[in-house]
Amino acid sequence: MKLNIAIDGPSASGKSTIAKRLAKRLDYIHIDTGAMYRGCALKAKSLGYTVENEEEISDMLKHTEFAFDPQGHLLLDGVDVTEEIRKKDMDILTSSISALPKVRCELVRRQQAMAKSKGFILDGRDIGTVVLDDAEIKIFQTASTLSRAERRFIENQEKKRSGSFDEILDDLKQRDYQDTHRAHSPLRKADDAIEIDTSSMTIEEVVEMVEAIVKEKMKEKEGDRK
Numbered sequence: 001m002k003l004n005i006a007i008d009g010p011s012a013s014g015k016s017t018i019a020k021r022l023a024k025r026l027d028y029i030h031i032d033t034g035a036m037y038r039g040c041a042l043k044a045k046s047l048g049y050t051v052e053n054e055e056e057i058s059d060m061l062k063h064t065e066f067a068f069d070p071q072g073h074l075l076l077d078g079v080d081v082t083e084e085i086r087k088k089d090m091d092i093l094t095s096s097i098s099a100l101p102k103v104r105c106e107l108v109r110r111q112q113a114m115a116k117s118k119g120f121i122l123d124g125r126d127i128g129t130v131v132l133d134d135a136e137i138k139i140f141q142t143a144s145t146l147s148r149a150e151r152r153f154i155e156n157q158e159k160k161r162s163g164s165f166d167e168i169l170d171d172l173k174q175r176d177y178q179d180t181h182r183a184h185s186p187l188r189k190a191d192d193a194i195e196i197d198t199s200s201m202t203i204e205e206v207v208e209m210v211e212a213i214v215k216e217k218m219k220e221k222e223g224d225r226k
């Protein structure tokens, strides 16, 4: 028996890392919806569009293919864009473009079509509230702004990406503000989501906690079926 799992939370709270590991342990499929918004922003930028071009970006999306390879890399129109979408200049641009209602409408439609059966873990900002509002498990994963900035700084150093700690911190604050204050499906905890503050937890501890929640829910569901 498989369920659907929604993981939402602010930037750099470690959602994708947790979702990826959990998917491996449970043999579920992980969809990183943030990567899809990043892919949309990357293609829009390459065509010279800005956040003012909602109509053009919406048309562009109609002819854009999103897929994930077995390693979880985003294939945008068949091309692996994993590195490009993580570049620093994509962060704020993606946050701005993701606020456009027509972009959200199309990407939500695609995500719902991808996860129409069970056994999916989606991570993002509006999964528990919009995309999979009927998911059996909803997690709202948070961490303090400072610990998120520290994690992102260490990750950037490991991957040889640029950016000082202060730049990363400012960028995170701006994205938090934009993602929680936009008019359409802003980041918020679904009423039935379980909040986990990961500020002082290791990745393994978070994975184990969520796995225990999933197992408990499965037992409950199996009990209901008997």
Ligand code: DC
Pocket (backbone or CB within 6 Å): 011, 012, 033, 034, 035, 037, 038, 091, 094, 095, 096, 098, 099, 123, 124, 125, 126, 127, 175, 179
């Ligand atoms: O998770 P991320 O940092 O890769 O997401 C990039 C941006 O995309 C983020 O600023 C907010 C937006 N996003 C969104 O609006 N809805 C989602 N489901 C996922 C991401």
